[in-house]
Amino acid sequence: MKALFAGVLAGLLTAGVALADDCSAQLPAWLEQAHPGQAGGVWLEDERGTYRVDAEQSICKVWPARPELTLIAVPLVRAEHDSHGETDLEVLLLDSARQDFVARLVEPNGLDWDAIYVTRLAFDTAPYRLRGDDLAFGLRISRENGSRVNPFSETQLHLYEFEARRLRLLLGELPVALSWGEWDTNCTGEFSETKGVVIITERIGNHGYRDLRLKDTRVERRIALVDGQCQTVEESTHRYQLPIEYDEERYLLPIELASDPL
Template structure:
């Protein structure tokens, strides 16, 4: 029995790995399917104007809760300059069996950048049961700068709901990670790192959507050379949580995040 169980678990693990591999192996073909002529390197055009698809920073993931569906996220670059640019976020849902898109959503200017650039998109497929047994999924947008003296990195969470053949944004621009520092590249400096976790409560709020909490842990450090070694000379930890409630159309960010991102 133990041998059979181990074999079954091994098969499941290999199946999961194969699905993940298949997803990224087919990503280029799916982008071409969504944006014909992309592979030829041509500038494309839609109702918003000219754009190109940034395939390198686009991503995909088989939805574990609905393994017959694959989630895709693509950058549609509208304008590029040395220090800034404009880009839309496109989220797509693919029916694996039919190899057809069942839902598409474009969020204009969601991925605009200046000195702080978008460096990665990842899917968050934790079981976000926000209304009844309905499942939402997330896209995490990672941004960072290139400064060594003032390093900065943040991750913001966006949640979406698949309703028939429509994708609906439920939550946007929720900061779930933040790191920044000021130092002289020789140890001396100050650093702050915040990690946030989204908690789904049992309280049902407006339109049947459950209330959320953002639980944050912030660690602040001051570094300095001590006896020839770089050491933490001062450290403090702060824990706090912020409520997030559903309004008429989506979850509203806490007012505290308007002035203090984390």
């Protein structure tokens, strides 16, 4: 019996790895299916104008809770300049068995950049049960600048709902990580790092969507030369929580984040 169990477990693990490998291996074909002729960064045209698919930053992931669906995120570059760019964010859902798209959502200018540019996209498939037993999924968008003197990086969370063959943005641009600093590139300076966790509460709000709470922890440090050595001379930790409630169409960001993210 143990041998049989081990064999079944090994088979499941192997299948899981193969499924993950298949996602990455098949992504180029799915991009071509969604945007015929896109290979090689060729510029295409749609109702919004010209664009090219950024295949390098495109990602996919089989949705663990709903393995019949594969999640795909694609940057659609609209314009590129020396100091800034305009890029749409496209999110697609693929029927894993039939290999055809069942939903598509484009967020115009969702990945625009200037001095702060997009470095990574990653799907967040934690069990976001926002309404009843319905599951939402997340996409984390990471950005940073290229400054050594004033380093900056942030990660924002988007949450999506798939219902009645329709993909909808439930929550956008929620900052869940932020770090910045100002220093002399040698030692002396100040740094701040904030990490946030989204908590789903039991309170049912508008249209049956549960209230959320963003639980943040911010650590601030001041670093200086002491007796010829670089040391932390001051450190403080701040913890706070912000409520996030569903309005008529989506969750609204707390007013505190509009003026002072994290």
